[in-house]
Amino acid sequence: MTYQFDFSWLIGSLPVLLKGIRITAQLILIGAVFGVALGIACAWVRALGPKWLKPVVATYVELIRNTPFLIQLFFIFFGLPSLGIRMSELTAANLAMIVNLGAYSCEIIRAGIQATPRGQFEAGASLAMTPFQAFWHVVLVPALQRIWPALSSQIVIVMLGSAVVSQIAAEDLTFAANFIQSRNFRAFETYIVSTLIYLALAILLRQLLAGLGGMLFPRKASR
Amino acid sequence: MSLIAITEVKKRFGDNEVLKGISIDVAPGEVVAIIGKSGSGKSTLLRCINGLETIDEGSIVVAGAQFLPDEVHLKALRLKVGMIFQQFNLFPHLTAGGNVMLSQMVVKKTPKKDAEAVARKMLDRVGLAHKFDALPDELSGGQQQRVAIARALAMQPIALLCDEITSALDPELVAEVLAVVKELAAEGMTLVMVTHEMRFARDVCSRVVFMHQGRVHEIGAPEDVFSNPRTPELRQFLGVQ
Numbered sequence: 001m002t003y004q005f006d007f008s009w010l011i012g013s014l015p016v017l018l019k020g021i022r023i024t025a026q027l028i029l030i031g032a033v034f035g036v037a038l039g040i041a042c043a044w045v046r047a048l049g050p051k052w053l054k055p056v057v058a059t060y061v062e063l064i065r066n067t068p069f070l071i072q073l074f075f076i077f078f079g080l081p082s083l084g085i086r087m088s089e090l091t092a093a094n095l096a097m098i099v100n101l102g103a104y105s106c107e108i109i110r111a112g113i114q115a116t117p118r119g120q121f122e123a124g125a126s127l128a129m130t131p132f133q134a135f136w137h138v139v140l141v142p143a144l145q146r147i148w149p150a151l152s153s154q155i156v157i158v159m160l161g162s163a164v165v166s167q168i169a170a171e172d173l174t175f176a177a178n179f180i181q182s183r184n185f186r187a188f189e190t191y192i193v194s195t196l197i198y199l200a201l202a203i204l205l206r207q208l209l210a211g212l213g214g215m216l217f218p219r220k221a222s223r
Numbered sequence: 224m225s226l227i228a229i230t231e232v233k234k235r236f237g238d239n240e241v242l243k244g245i246s247i248d249v250a251p252g253e254v255v256a257i258i259g260k261s262g263s264g265k266s267t268l269l270r271c272i273n274g275l276e277t278i279d280e281g282s283i284v285v286a287g288a289q290f291l292p293d294e295v296h297l298k299a300l301r302l303k304v305g306m307i308f309q310q311f312n313l314f315p316h317l318t319a320g321g322n323v324m325l326s327q328m329v330v331k332k333t334p335k336k337d338a339e340a341v342a343r344k345m346l347d348r349v350g351l352a353h354k355f356d357a358l359p360d361e362l363s364g365g366q367q368q369r370v371a372i373a374r375a376l377a378m379q380p381i382a383l384l385c386d387e388i389t390s391a392l393d394p395e396l397v398a399e400v401l402a403v404v405k406e407l408a409a410e411g412m413t414l415v416m417v418t419h420e421m422r423f424a425r426d427v428c429s430r431v432v433f434m435h436q437g438r439v440h441e442i443g444a445p446e447d448v449f450s451n452p453r454t455p456e457l458r459q460f461l462g463v464q
Contacts, residue, residue, distance in 0.1 A: 123312035123371075126273050127326035127378060128301040130294060137329050141316045218316055218358050 009184040010193065013176075020176025021197060023090070027172060028159040028205065030094050035101025035158070036151070040140070042106035047113040048135055057106070064103035070164045072096050077168045093165035093172070101158045108150050112143035145217040152209040156202050163198075173197060226251045226413055227272065227304075227382060232281035234267055241267045243437035244281070249382070254414045256424035256445075259434035260460060265417045268434070269384050272415065273306045286381055302330075305375030309387040311367040313359040319346060319370045320355040323377045330378070338377075345373035349403050365396030369403055376407075383407065385416035421461070425449050433457050 010017075045057045064072065076099075077092040087095070116139050124134025144151070166175035177194035181187050225248035234242035241264045249255055257265040270276045272283055274290055274297045283290040288299045314322050323342035327333040333341070346352050349369035359367055368388055375383060385404065389397040401423050408414055408427050418424055424431055424445060431448040433441040435456045441448055452458045 117310075117312075119308060119310050119312040120314070122275055122306075123308065123314070124326075125275060125297075126301060126306035126308075127374070128298045128330045129326060130298070133329050137325055138314050142314075145316065218318075 003188075005189060006186060007189055007193075009180065009186060009189070013180045013184070016176045016180060017173070017193075017197070019171060020173035021201070023171050023175075024159070024162060024173040024201065027090075027093055027097060027162050027165065027170075028155070031097030031101055031158060031162070032155045034098045036105050036109075036155070038098060038102030039105025039109050042102060043109035043113055044135060046106065046110050048131060061103045061106050064100055065107070069096070069100055069161055070167065072100060073165060073168060089165070089168050089170040092168060093162070093170040096165070097158055097162060100161075101154065104154050104158075105151055108147050108154060109143065111150075112145075112147035113139060115146055116143055141217065145213070148209075148213045148217070152206060152213070155209060156205055159205055160198065160202060173201075225249055226253075226286055227415065228282075228284045229268075229272070230282045230284075232268070232271060232283060233279050234264075234271060234276060235279050241437050242271070242278075245434075245437075245439055246281075247432060247439065247442070249413060249415060251381075251413055252411045253430060254408045254428045255416070255430050255432060256428040257415065257417045257432045257434060258419070258421070258424060258460070259440075263434040264437045265434045266386055269306075269386050269415065269417050273304055273384055274300050275306070298330075302378065303380055304382045304384055305378055305380035306384045307368070307371050307375055307386065307388045309390050311359075311364070311371045311391070313367050313370055313374075315359050318356050318358055319351060319362065319373075322359070322370055323374045326374070327377055341377050342373070345377045346370070348376065349373045350399075363396060364392045365399045368392065368400045372400075372403055372407075382413035382415065385414060385418070387417050387419065389418070389420060421449070433460065435460075 042057045042061065045053045046061075073092065073096040076096050077087070077089065080086070120138055120142070121134055124138040125131070129137070162172060163174040165172055166178060169175065173194060177190055181190040184190065227249040229245055229247045232242050232245045233240065245268055247255070257268065259265045267276060271278050271290070272285065274292070277292050278290065285300055285303045288303050289296060290300050314325065317325060320339065320342045323345055324335070324338040327338040327341060328335060343352060343355060346355055349372050351366060351369055351373065354362060354366060354370070359370070362370065388404075389400050392400065397420070401420065404414065404416070405427050428445055431443065431445045432439055433448060441452065441454055441457050448457070449461065452461055452463065
């Protein structure tokens with residue numbers, strides 16, 4: 001093997017890489033916050049909400065969970081403009097990730113809600129809380145605690161899946177890698193560097209989520 | 224005038240009629256024990272008084288609050304009667320203090336500072352002032368049940384319903400919970416309790432209701448019910464001939 005490794009391009013490409021990292025981080029931050037919020041709302045509907053809303057949410061969840069993320073992204077970015085709904089690449093990427101994570105996290109969070117002992121709802125009710133107050137103040141936090149590892153994994157999956165937003169020219173880390181590679185023709189070096197950055201980002205994200213879990217949930221509460 | 228008026232209440236689960244026309248009046252300050260075999264409908268009756276079960280016929284009125292299955296009436300009813308459960312049902316993510324504060328803040332919109340003051344007072348009342356910051360999992364069963372009592376008391380109910388509140392406790396922890404209940408009774412709190420603690424029922428209660436197959440089979444002062452059971456069913460239940 002006579003291939004000579006060359007990483008000298010790295011210094012010159014640093015600004016592009018850093019921008020890519022920033023965009024990817026921004027995408028996952030916004031995607032995770034709003035996606036999980038959407039997931040909580042949908043999980044409430046599916047587990048405890050009004051009957052008429054259930055089929056609406058069920059349709060949304062099944063539609064998203066049974067179609068490719070890339071197609072969802074294309075639909076939002078290329079499809080919706082036909083209806084006069086136009087948005088930037090970044091907005092489309094954000095929206096696609098929120099909608100995608102919303103559906104998956106809905107099902108994860110619903111499992112957490114449905115594993116709640118009935119006595120918790122009854123205790124809330126006997127203290128004169130409305131069903132929604134009991135959900136919000138009594139049920140939700142222990143439910144999230146139950147499924148936090150699964151939810152964290154799903155958020156990391158969405159972060160890694162965000163690589164495909166480069167396909168609509170959203171300038172994320174993968175876009176940056178492709179861009180750099182097309183200039184320096186150093187495919188191996190460029191992609192090994194971007195792989196390591198994704199790995200670092202994923203580990204960092206898992207740590208952040210574990211830390212957040214430690215803040216949100218009291219250590220000993222485990223029911 | 225009775226505080227809790229239960230009139231001809233019937234309750235069915237599908238084809239199974241669990242309450243077959245129950246009428247009981249509870250006067251203010253009375254302590255009523257409901258005894259009977261499992262399946263006799265005693266827990267269901269208690270849950271109906273708190274609106275955790277709907278009723279099919281009859282009426283339940285607590286201090287003028289009629290039990291109707293809509294949110295406004297349920298809330299009015301539940302603000303008047305507190306409930307304590309066999310399994311404690313403390314909120315696992317909140318400290319003892321947080322458990323007692325939550326419904327005050329959420330339901331009554333009490334400011335946090337005032338809610339905390341009430342919580343400390345109520346925890347002190349059940350002898351757990353020092354456990355304000357403990358999580359439920361760090362407490363013994365008896366302590367958890369006492370927190371549950373403090374939590375119900377913080378809503379200032381005019382009556383408390385106790386659903387076999389010592390049945391999930393180790394024998395040595397039963398006494399501390401019953402002591403709290405006894406104190407409440409002495410202070411004039413109206414109590415309706417489903418219990419298997421016959422000695423407690425005899426010592427503390429003003430009336431005993433024996434339920435059998437969805438009906439009030441015998442009712443009377445504890446001396447009468449325990450010493451002179453009139454029906455063979457009650458005699459069999461009490462294990463006397």
